[in-house]
Each structure stands twice: as structure tokens, then as C-alpha cells.
Amino acid sequence: MFMPAILYIVALVGVPFVMAFVYSVSDAKVGSVHYHFVGLKNFIDILHNPTFIRSLENSFLFTISSQILVLIGSTILALALRDAFPGRRFLRFLILLPWVAPVSIGSLGWKWILDSLYSVITWVLVRMHLVNQFDAPMWLGEPKLAMMSVILVHTWHMMPFATVILLAGLTAIPSEIPEAAAVDGAGFFRTLFQITIPMMLPIINVAVLFGAIFTFTDMTVIYILTRGGPYDTTQVIPSEAFFTGILGSDLAEGAAISIFLVPVLVIAAYLALRSAHRAEVT
Amino acid sequence: MAVVETRKLTKVFKRGNVGAVNNVDLESREGEFLVLLGPSGSGKTTLLRMIAGLEEPTSGDILIGGRLVNDLTPRERGIAMVFQSYALYPHLSVFNNIVFPLKAQGVPKERRQKQAEWAASLLGIQHLFARKPRELSGGERQRVALARAxxxxxxLFLLDEPLSNLDAKLRASAREELEQFQERIGTTTIYVTHDQVEAMAMGDRVVVMSQGVVRQIGTPADVYDEPADTFVATFLGSPPMNILPFEETLVGFRPEHFLPVGVSERPGASVSYSYHIDHSEYLGAELVLYGVMVGGAFDGMKAISRVPSTHAAGLTDGSTHTFWVGASDVKFFDRVTSKRTTASRLPS
Incomplete structure (x- = not known):
């Protein structure tokens, strides 16, 4: 009964995963048929590569800051969408759109919004006399701004998913609990921070950990918006692995880069599954 | 001064629909245990929630301690409420559950500790302070909810069916405990229930509600012995009052007053009927008879009788006997409005 599922996982996940390990300890190149075992040489090499170190730092920065923003934003959205009001269904649908639409289409839209010449944001800021038209910010062309831009676009993309999870957690709280808090004299913020959020903690953990794993392994937004640029300042581990291994033909080093974070991700996945299990039990 | 007063209080959930609560005028007395009694959907919980400030009235006024509170939030009303599910905060220990209202009020830490110990000692739950709600039994949860209140x-205390989650045995002891507890602390209490036994046992006064309307307000004896209409007459008492049509009126008498001739010890006039027993239920202390009247004004109509087991000899299924009911135990209701009317002549 489970055979098709097992075959599917083995063929599409298992085999490439094992191949990545095999390549990472070899000197395999795209187009070459030779295979020599070289031990941990590739790992030692990438640790001496400043671009890799930069990508590693960026990966953490990208993941942590986008998850913090997602967490704050989705909590606010979930709270706003909890109580019934006219048009709530439509609004819920709208909020889901960034998640449902292909990320490439969304990111292409953002590419234009953040374009150096045609940026609508720059246009608005110029009209508001907040920036000089001839010295406008290059949203994707300056290292700090580019990093900020990819983080914000990724946040925009991840927010709906987290909102839906948190909304589910929020609606699971019996309505009598916040009512009891209201009668007990708690105001909005006391109820939020001492009752609602603590009660949602297991489900928040699930949302954050899944979001973090997804973000850590994703390169779509970066690939479309900046290609890791300018000067590799927005490069993250997955994009660095792709550029090195596929576009740069160095399969072995690309594989080493991509499995460098496997231990971290395994721990994160374990934690995610455990808190998912806990959220179920309590 | 009334602790709580409602004036023409109305709640309509969906415009155009009948109100869940309609024009309710209520006045509680200082220290009183007032019970709102009615079947589900009668509006009693909605009424309680409006007093608590959890539901906004469509029209009418609510006064607490003489002050109009319509526009005040629950926290500004200075009331406490125990919910049907108890609504304990599951992630907080019993102690932190109990002190939560004090923290919200900004009471200093030392006084919080003292107050929590006082409340817990009244309910005998100090030993549970460190536990989480999920580690408590139903009865313990109820006590924690009371302590928090x-x-x-x-x-003012508002209680929304706090005993309905307990099993039958625990419910009886919890009921007694709650009653004594209220007497001791003397706080005015409004208690919602659909259980007539609870209402009769605990209430100083009972407010009988149906379809969002107050049918009668009175002491348990008032509403039981002198029901204002056929709804109150049949809702209270189990089995319910016999209501039989006669000319322009409805004639009502309770099963326990409809007894074999000679059994009643009440002096005074009485009227007797021939009664055929269809079947009976033996309940230990008493025998409940289901049967029909034979001949006379009520010929062929069904009636129920409740006879003490000590007088049940010979009352077998299929037999016919002469039963009587004391004239003072017969109530009359208007056939159209179903409200109480003064006695017309006693049908025989």
C-alpha cells in the first residue's frame, strides 16, 4: 500500500541525497566521468572561501530576520482575522494570495517594484520629497538595501502560511478563556501576552521551525531578485551551492556546500516534529 | 439598593429575528442568590453575559450598584464570573490562575499572596497551588474557578451552569457546598441553570425564563406552588403538572396531589375522578402512574399520578380506581393566553 510513496521518496529524495554525499567527498565535475575520492578536501576548501563564509552568515541573517518579521506580522494578521467582520472571507483569501501564487511571479513583480529606474517605491518617495530623484536608493544594487529587500520579499511570501497556522492555533483557544480574562480585568495587551500567546506557543513553535527550515533551504527570491549580488553580498547557502555546483560546474564543491548545513537542519527538523507532536497532545 | 437591575433589556442577534432576550426587567436584592432557570435557548445565558459585559444589549439598561454600566467593559464592572467550562488558564498553575485578577488590578505582590491564600482556604485547595489545571479533577477545577472569582x-458573582460538567454524585455535594459558600461570603449571586432541582434547592428566588421572556419571578415555593402560566407549571416538577382542558380554561394539578381516595391527609374540599392505570413505574420511594380519566368532565384524557410506595397496594396496571385531588391544589389557566386565572367551578 505504501509502496508508491516509498518509491517516490527513494527516487526523488533518497537518491539525490545520497549522491550529494558521494559527490561531496570526490572531485566530480559537470561533464567529467572520473570519480576520485578526496576525503574532506572539499569541506576544508569551502571553509577557506570567503564567499562561503559570507553565504553562511547571510543564511542565518536571512532566516532569522525574516522569521522574526513573519512571526510578528502573522500574529497581528491572525489576531485581526480572528473575529468576524464583513469581508473577512475575502480578506483571508487576499492574504493567502502571496503563498498560493507561484513565488517566481510574485518575485518578478517585486523585481519591478524594486527596479533601479522604474521603482514605484522610489517614485512615491521622490514625490513625497523624502529622497532626491538623482540620488535615489538602489534597492537591489547596494549591499545593505539588497539584503533588506530580499528579506522583506521573502517575509511577504512566507507570511500567509504562518498566518494560517497561527489562525488555526488561535481559533483552537475556547472563546471562554479570553472572556474570562476580560471579566478578570485584563486589558488587550495583558490578555495577548499572558494568555493568548502562551497558549499558542506550541503552534507558534511549529510555524517558526517549519518556516525556518523552509527559508534556510530556499533560494527562489534571492535568485530572481539579486542572483546573490551585488558582489555576493546576498548569497545564501542554497544559492551559493547552485552557482558553484551547477553553473560553475564544480559538482563536488557544490555538493559539499549544500550538505554543510544538514546537521543543523536535522536538529531543526527534529525540534519541529517534536513540538508539532506536543501541540497535538496538549 | 439593588445590586443588579435590568430595565427592558433586549438582545436581538440577527435583525428581523425574535430576540434572544426580550424586555427583561430584573432586580436582585443585596446578598441574594438569584437563579435564572429555563430550558436551553431560553436566553438565560445571554442575559447573564449581558450583565457581565460580554454581550452588548440591543436595547435597555443594565445597572450595577445603581450605576448605569451599558457602556462599561467587563473589567470596569467589578464583577466575577464562573464559566460553564470554568475557563481556567491551562498554561498557568492554580496559584497563578487565582492571582490573575489581582495582577490585572495591580494589587501588590504581598497582598496577592494573602488574598490567594484566603480564597483557597475558603475552598480547601491550598495544596493544589502548584498544579496545572489539567492535573485537577472536575470538582477541583470548579473550586479553583470559584477561588479565582x-x-x-x-x-457580584455570576455563575453559568458551573455544576453541569460534574457527574451526578459530585454535583449533589458541590451544590450543597456552593450554597453554603455563598451564604458564608454573602455576595449577591446570579446563577444560571437548566436544572430545576438545582434552582429549587439553591435559589432564594427563581427567575423562570422561556424564549427570552421572564415567565415568573418568585421563591422556589412560589414558582412551584403558584405557577404564573402553564409553561412554569409544566417546566417545574417531574413528572410535570397535569394540564387538562375544561370549558374555557385549563385545569392543572400536580401528580403528587392526584392520589387514591383516602391517601391525602390534607383537610378541605376535594374532587374525585375515576382513573384507569395504563402502566406504572416503580421508583423505590414512590410509584408513578400513567393512565386515563374515566367518565366525568375529563373522560379519556391522560393524567399522571405520583403515589408514595407505602400507599401503592393494589394499584396494578390495567386496574381502575377512584382518585381525588384537593380543591386548593387545583390551578386554573386561561386557554388562550395560558396565564393563571381565578378559579371557575371545579369540574367533576
Whole structure:
């Protein structure tokens, strides 16, 4: 009964995963048929590569800051969408759109919004006399701004998913609990921070950990918006692995880069599954 | 001065629909245990929630301690409420549950500790302070919910079916405990229930509600012995009052007053009927008879009788006997409005 599922996982996940390990300890190149075992040489090499170190730092920065923003934003959205009001269904649908639409289409839209010449944001800021038209910010062309831009676009993309999870957690709280808090004299913020959020903690953990794993392994937004640029300042581990291994033909080093974070991700996945299990039990 | 007063209080959930609560005028007395009694959907919980400030009235006024509170939030009303599910905060220990209202009020830490110990000692739950709600039994949860409600000494207690989650045996002891507890602390209490036994046993006064309307307000004896209409007459008492049509009126008498001739010890006039027993239920202390009247004004109509087991000899299924009911135990209701009317002549 489970055979098709097992075959599917083995063929599409298992085999490439094992191949990545095999390549990472070899000197395999795209187009070459030779295979020599070289031990941990590739790992030692990438640790001496400043671009890799930069990508590693960026990966953490990208993941942590986008998850913090997602967490704050989705909590606010979930709270706003909890109580019934006219048009709530439509609004819920709208909020889901960034998640449902292909990320490439969304990111292409953002590419234009953040374009150096045609940026609508720059246009608005110029009209508001907040920036000089001839010295406008290059949203994707300056290292700090580019990093900020990819983080914000990724946040925009991840927010709906987290909102839906948190909304589910929020609606699971019996309505009598916040009512009891209201009668007990708690105001909005006391109820939020001492009752609602603590009660949602297991489900928040699930949302954050899944979001973090997804973000850590994703390169779509970066690939479309900046290609890791300018000067590799927005490069993250997955994009660095792709550029090195596929576009740069160095399969072995690309594989080493991509499995460098496997231990971290395994721990994160374990934690995610455990808190998912806990959220179920309590 | 009334602790709580409602004036023409109305709640309509969906415009155009019948109100869940309609024009309710209510006045509780200082220290009173007032019970709102009615079947589900009668509007009693909605009424309670409006008093608590959890539901906004469509029209009418609510006064607490003489002050109009319509526009005040629950926290500004100075009341405490125990919910049907108890609504304990599951992630907080019993102690932190109890002091939560005090923290919200900004009571200093030392006084919080003292107040929590006082409230817990009243309910005998100090030993549970460190536990989480999920580690408590139903009865313990109820006590924690009560402790959380009294800890800041509110002027008014609202209780929404707090016993309905307990099993039958525990419910009886919890009922007695709650009653004594209320007497001891003397706080005015409004208690919602659909259980007539609870209402009769605990209430100083009972407010009988149906379809959002108050049918009768009175002491348990008032509403039981002198029901204002056929709804109150049949809702209270189990089995319900016999209501039989006669000319322009409805004639009502309770099963326990409809007894074999000679059994009643009440002096005074009485009227007797021939009664055929269809079947009976033996309940230990008493025998409940289901049968039909034979001949006379009520010929062929069904009636129920409740006879003490000590007088049940010979009352077998299929037999016919002469039963009587004391004239003072017969109530009359208007056939159209179903309200009480003064006695017309006694049918025989």
C-alpha cells in the first residue's frame, strides 16, 4: 500500500541525497566521468572561501530576520482575522494570495517594484520629497538595501502560511478563556501576552521551525531578485551551492556546500516534529 | 439598593429575528442568590453575559450598584464570573490562575499572596497551588474557578451552569457546598441553570425564563406552588403538572396531589375522578402512574399520578380506581393566553 510513496521518496529524495554525499567527498565535475575520492578536501576548501563564509552568515541573517518579521506580522494578521467582520472571507483569501501564487511571479513583480529606474517605491518617495530623484536608493544594487529587500520579499511570501497556522492555533483557544480574562480585568495587551500567546506557543513553535527550515533551504527570491549580488553580498547557502555546483560546474564543491548545513537542519527538523507532536497532545 | 437591575433589556442577534432576550426587567436584592432557570435557548445565558459585559444589549439598561454600566467593559464592572467550562488558564498553575485578577488590578505582590491564600482556604485547595489545571479533577477545577472569582471580593458573582460538567454524585455535594459558600461570603449571586432541582434547592428566588421572556419571578415555593402560566407549571416538577382542558380554561394539578381516595391527609374540599392505570413505574420511594380519566368532565384524557410506595397496594396496571385531588391544589389557566386565572367551578 505504501509502496508508491516509498518509491517516490527513494527516487526523488533518497537518491539525490545520497549522491550529494558521494559527490561531496570526490572531485566530480559537470561533464567529467572520473570519480576520485578526496576525503574532506572539499569541506576544508569551502571553509577557506570567503564567499562561503559570507553565504553562511547571510543564511542565518536571512532566516532569522525574516522569521522574526513573519512571526510578528502573522500574529497581528491572525489576531485581526480572528473575529468576524464583513469581508473577512475575502480578506483571508487576499492574504493567502502571496503563498498560493507561484513565488517566481510574485518575485518578478517585486523585481519591478524594486527596479533601479522604474521603482514605484522610489517614485512615491521622490514625490513625497523624502529622497532626491538623482540620488535615489538602489534597492537591489547596494549591499545593505539588497539584503533588506530580499528579506522583506521573502517575509511577504512566507507570511500567509504562518498566518494560517497561527489562525488555526488561535481559533483552537475556547472563546471562554479570553472572556474570562476580560471579566478578570485584563486589558488587550495583558490578555495577548499572558494568555493568548502562551497558549499558542506550541503552534507558534511549529510555524517558526517549519518556516525556518523552509527559508534556510530556499533560494527562489534571492535568485530572481539579486542572483546573490551585488558582489555576493546576498548569497545564501542554497544559492551559493547552485552557482558553484551547477553553473560553475564544480559538482563536488557544490555538493559539499549544500550538505554543510544538514546537521543543523536535522536538529531543526527534529525540534519541529517534536513540538508539532506536543501541540497535538496538549 | 439593588445590586443588579435590568430595565427592558433586549438582545436581538440577527435583525428581523425574535430576540434572544426580550424586555427583561430584573432586580436582585443585596446578598441574594438569584437563579435564572429555563430550558436551553431560553436566553438565560445571554442575559447573564449581558450583565457581565460580554454581550452588548440591543436595547435597555443594565445597572450595577445603581450605576448605569451599558457602556462599561467587563473589567470596569467589578464583577466575577464562573464559566460553564470554568475557563481556567491551562498554561498557568492554580496559584497563578487565582492571582490573575489581582495582577490585572495591580494589587501588590504581598497582598496577592494573602488574598490567594484566603480564597483557597475558603475552598480547601491550598495544596493544589502548584498544579496545572489539567492535573485537577472536575470538582477541583470548579473550586479553583470559584477561588479565582472571589479572590478580589467582587460585588457580584455570576455563575453559568458551573455544576453541569460534574457527574451526578459530585454535583449533589458541590451544590450543597456552593450554597453554603455563598451564604458564608454573602455576595449577591446570579446563577444560571437548566436544572430545576438545582434552582429549587439553591435559589432564594427563581427567575423562570422561556424564549427570552421572564415567565415568573418568585421563591422556589412560589414558582412551584403558584405557577404564573402553564409553561412554569409544566417546566417545574417531574413528572410535570397535569394540564387538562375544561370549558374555557385549563385545569392543572400536580401528580403528587392526584392520589387514591383516602391517601391525602390534607383537610378541605376535594374532587374525585375515576382513573384507569395504563402502566406504572416503580421508583423505590414512590410509584408513578400513567393512565386515563374515566367518565366525568375529563373522560379519556391522560393524567399522571405520583403515589408514595407505602400507599401503592393494589394499584396494578390495567386496574381502575377512584382518585381525588384537593380543591386548593387545583390551578386554573386561561386557554388562550395560558396565564393563571381565578378559579371557575371545579369540574367533576
Amino acid at each position: 472571589i479572590v478580589r471580593e467582587p460585588s
